Amino acid sequence: MKTSFGAFVLMWTQLVSAQYGGGGETSMTTTTTAATTKSSSSLSSVQTINVGKSGLKFSPDTLNVAAGDKVEFHFFPGDHSVTQASFDKPCRPLSDSSFSSGFVTGSSNGSPPVFTLTVNDTKPIWFYCGQVGHCQAGMVGVINPGSGANTLSAFNTAAGSTTGSSVPANIQGGILGKESDQSSASTSTSASTGGSSTTSAGASSPSAANSADNLNYSTGVSVAGILALMTAGFFI
Template identity: 45%
Template sequence: MLSTITIVLAATTSLVSAIPTRTARDVPSVTDELTGVTHTVVAGRAGQLIFDPDNVVADIGDVIEWHYLPANHSVVQSTFDAPCLPLSDTSFFSGFFPIKEGQSDEVFQVVVKDDKPIWYYCAQGTHCSSGMLGAINQDFDSDKTLREFKELAKAAGPGVAPPEITGGERIPNPNPNSGV
């Protein structure tokens, strides 16, 4: 039994060390099969209230990584029908990134666990109702589109921030000279 645990931990450690954007855990509670693909999303590009890109197509095991530019942005998982409210207490929330100039020295990462659509928004003030929203794996055959999600948000009021960072990891920026 001990040798089986050692082999699993060795395999997990070598997988994690091959992908520098993940951090190793002593004993993983759930093993994520990572693909090695990281999708970068920029919050606040060119001083605008946008995520760029705002629509990502990702495989299970891909990492979504948000980079933050000035002003004060966050990312919160929501539902399509309630665009500026958190999905649940366990959905992802990055916390706020108050940036005055340049880019944050930290990023927020989430691993894609399934192929269901993921809807998200910025919880800073009226950023959500102003259109700072995004989607991962939108179902393009559905009437639940990113455009409709943004329309629903216009009437939603200010974004709501959960009480603590959850559902992802805040880590040092693995590429601080990227110029995003």
């Protein structure tokens, strides 16, 4: 009788373990891996151009930027703009829908206004400041200049002989905000796509579903133990 009872208790414990255990760890690992992949694929590189920090110029005035990455124009004092132009017509908007920050009163207190532009491809992007006389004075730049005769030097020379400047009536093609706003947005995006948090040991924190599974497992084992003790007492 005692041998049959021992086999019964062992079988009962195995059934409870199979029902409540084992699934949580696999599910947690899968969730963490998927979240990590999503977070990595959604991140983009950000490069900075200072507007008017060192006189009537963009610093740097040339950047190479991958498609999908962003450029932040940080505005310093001087009421400048950044507006897209064509190579053949400097100091004039490329089109009615081309990007433009409008005229921005900059700041030197450590938190300048920022115009954020997302670069969609690697074609050359020519730009200028539309403030009176600034484009003609050499306040021009280019993203992804490429090669050939269309150089920034040639664009600058052509700008110097252009009469007048203009900008679109609206802010368009990018996002104008404070530097702190951009940082908060980046933090929020990172947090929302980061998935599971990690402990100091590098293991994923259990989700609510996994915690419930662990609780059910513990409860099941406890019930099995109580039943085993009661049954053992009966037969003894």
